[in-house]
Amino acid sequence: GIQVEQSPPDLILQEGANSxxxxxxxxxxxxxxxxxxNPWGQLINLFYIPSxxxxxxxxxxxxxxxxxxxLLYISSSQTTDSGVYFCAVFLSGGYNKLIFGAGTRLAVHP
Amino acid sequence: DTGVSQDPxxxxxxxxxxxxxxxxxxxEHNRLYWxxxxxxxxxxxxxxxxxxxxxEKSRLLSNxxxxxxxxxxxxxxxxxxxxxxxxxxxxxxxxxxxxxxNEQFFGPGTRLTVL
Numbered sequence: 001g002i003q004v005e006q007s008p009p010d011l012i013l014q015e016g017a018n019s020x021x022x023x024x025x026x027x028x029x030x031x032x033x034x035x036x037x038n039p040w041g042q043l044i045n046l047f048y049i050p051s052x053x054x055x056x057x058x059x060x061x062x063x064x065x066x067x068x069x070x071l072l073y074i075s076s077s078q079t080t081d082s083g084v085y086f087c088a089v090f091l092s093g094g095y096n097k098l099i100f101g102a103g104t105r106l107a108v109h110p
Numbered sequence: 111d112t113g114v115s116q117d118p119x120x121x122x123x124x125x126x127x128x129x130x131x132x133x134x135x136x137x138e139h140n141r142l143y144w145x146x147x148x149x150x151x152x153x154x155x156x157x158x159x160x161x162x163x164x165x166e167k168s169r170l171l172s173n174x175x176x177x178x179x180x181x182x183x184x185x186x187x188x189x190x191x192x193x194x195x196x197x198x199x200x201x202x203x204x205x206x207x208x209x210x211x212n213e214q215f216f217g218p219g220t221r222l223t224v225l
Contacts, residue, residue, distance in 0.1 A: 004152075033213065041199055043153075043216040086152050096205070096212055097143065097166065100152030 002027040004089055006101035013077050013108045021072040021104045023087035030090040032063050033098065034072050037084040046072070046085075077108045112136070114217035116202050122223045123192055130188045131220045135204030142185050143214060144177055146170065147199040159185060160207065192224045 003026040013019055023032070034046040047054050047061040049070065054061050058077075063070040070087055084105050088098040115134045123129050135142045141160050145153035156175070157167045161182040171177075174192075179185040189196055199221050203214040 031212065035216075041219045041221065043201065045213065045215060048213040088152070090212065096141070096207070097155040097158060098145075098153075098203075098214060100154070102150075102152050
């Protein structure tokens with residue numbers, strides 16, 4: 001089956017720093033979502049991004065589907081950005097379940 | 111506009127007992143999904159419904175698990191004869207299917223602990 005790999009697995013930042021999280025996938029996908037899981041377990045939608053670049057405040061994402069990767073950029077990080085970031089893909093071929101990576105665990109210190 | 115809700119938020123049970131979880135999707139969404147997440151891992155797909163029809167089940171969904179969506183609105187997930195390995199966060203998601211747009215939105219989850 002399709003493999004979704006996220007890097008780095010863990011990331012520690014000082015408040016105000018910038019970071020880039022990467023998601024590689026091994027097969028063609030219909031679409032891709034980025035989530036932030038807060039300490040209470042809630043998955044918060046960040047981006048729904050089949051291709052191209054989107055921005056939302058301090059966060060932006062770029063997906064290059066032909067090269068099978070997506071990037072999530074966090075600028076001027078804040079302590080509230082801490083948590084786990086997941087990318088998840090929709091398989092091509094009519095299937096609509098999400099296949100998740102193992103996540104990047106981010107800790108932002110003041 | 112309310113999001114996806116799940117009940118209960120936490121459940122502690124003894125091995126061998128049956129448990130049932132409920133999920134209420136976003137009101138106009140016609141697809142409903144169940145996922146399971148164990149500690150340190152990403153969520154894994156269990157099953158999904160389009161309206162009241164259960165269209166796909168993962169092999170993770172053993173015969174002790176059953177899911178229903180009787181009227182195409184809320185859904186229940188039942189686990190019979192719980193085992194310690196069933197301890198996990200059970201997540202529900204919903205989406206509106208009818209175009210190429212199929213963003214999934216998740217509920218807060220039900221955390222199950224089997225003693």
